Amino acid sequence: MAGAPSTAATNLWDAGAYAENAGFVPALGNAALELLAPRAGERILDLGCGDGVLTEKIVAAGADVRGVDFDEGMVAAARARGITADVADGQALAFDAEYDAVFSNAALHWMPDHDAVFSGVAKALKPGGRFVAECGGFGNIAAMRTALRAVLARRGLGSPDQQNYPTVAAATRQLEAAGFSVETCVLVPRATPLAAGMAAWFHTFRHGFLPEEGRDEIIAEIAELLRPSLCDGDGNWTADYVRLRFKAVKTA
Numbered sequence: 001m002a003g004a005p006s007t008a009a010t011n012l013w014d015a016g017a018y019a020e021n022a023g024f025v026p027a028l029g030n031a032a033l034e035l036l037a038p039r040a041g042e043r044i045l046d047l048g049c050g051d052g053v054l055t056e057k058i059v060a061a062g063a064d065v066r067g068v069d070f071d072e073g074m075v076a077a078a079r080a081r082g083i084t085a086d087v088a089d090g091q092a093l094a095f096d097a098e099y100d101a102v103f104s105n106a107a108l109h110w111m112p113d114h115d116a117v118f119s120g121v122a123k124a125l126k127p128g129g130r131f132v133a134e135c136g137g138f139g140n141i142a143a144m145r146t147a148l149r150a151v152l153a154r155r156g157l158g159s160p161d162q163q164n165y166p167t168v169a170a171a172t173r174q175l176e177a178a179g180f181s182v183e184t185c186v187l188v189p190r191a192t193p194l195a196a197g198m199a200a201w202f203h204t205f206r207h208g209f210l211p212e213e214g215r216d217e218i219i220a221e222i223a224e225l226l227r228p229s230l231c232d233g234d235g236n237w238t239a240d241y242v243r244l245r246f247k248a249v250k251t252a
Contacts, residue, residue, distance in 0.1 A: 032105050032134035035184075035247050038063045042100040045124060047090050047117075047133075048107020052078030058103065059083070068093075070110070093120030101130045108135035109163040114171070118178035125250045131180060137187045137244030138167040144198075144240065147225045148206070151218055160209030171244055180248035187244055194237040198223040198230065201239060 033054065038044055040062025046055045049067025051074050058065045067085035069075050078085040088094075090104075090111045102121045111117050121131050140163075149159045166174075172182050194201050202210075202219040210218055231237050 032245055033057060036103050036132040045099045045102045047102055047104040049078050049085055050074050052081040052083040054105055055083050091116040093124055095124035097126050099124050100126060104133040108133055109165055112162055112164045114164055114174050118174055122179045122250055127252055129250045131248045134243050134245040136165045137242045138165050139242040140165045141240055143229055147222045151221045175248045179251055181251050183247045185246035187242055190241045190243050192239045192241045194239050198226055198237045
């Protein structure tokens with residue numbers, strides 16, 4: 001699921017690699033989907049819809065769904081599934097009281113300006129509309145981010161890691177400032193098995209942010225740095241995920 005800190009459409013993701021290596025992302029979105037509890041006839045915006053795998057489940061509930069994503073390739077993949085989807089920056093939404101609910105899974109941390117995101121979501125919702133989301137929370141992939149920064153620093157490169165992983169307090173404060181009443185907001189530690197391995201994760205989720213020259217070597221070095229802490233004796237890799245999950249209702 002993708003967002004980005006720019007307003008120009010781009011392709012930071014490889015939709016094929018995402019489908020092959022990141023199937024766990026929509027699969028683990030069911031808890032957020034249950035919190036959304038979509039109903040037939042509702043108009044729902046899927047913010048950061050990615051390739052539309054989870055969006056299809058909202059459509060199956062009978063809702064009228066539109067997906068938006070920053071990445072053109074992901075939007076194309078969603079449209080190939082029959083999803084109504086558009087390229088859009090989640091930090092500059094242009095909807096006005098059109099939706100009964102806004103849903104987002106594994107995308108908000110790619111949109112650093114949460115004040116802008118939450119304000120746009122509030123404007124997009126009808127009065128009383130709900131905003132349900134799950135994203136990376138404080139402490140998410142802490143070891144993986146540290147290894148990335150360390151390897152890049154050794155090579156004299158700056159870190160491309162610009163994601164926003166908020167605390168419960170920060171998210172609640174920003175949601176309330178945007179005009180929401182927060183019904184629930186929790187951090188959920190969720191160690192996540194990586195069936196394709198750590199290198200595949202970095203190729204899938206960070207390839208657009210790493211230099212093309214030497215990328216394979218950089219990722220291999222990161223994986224070796226992480227091996228003692230995130231790979232067991234049988235060669236099974238685990239990502240140190242922490243998720244932030246919330247439900248908030250527009251108050252006016």
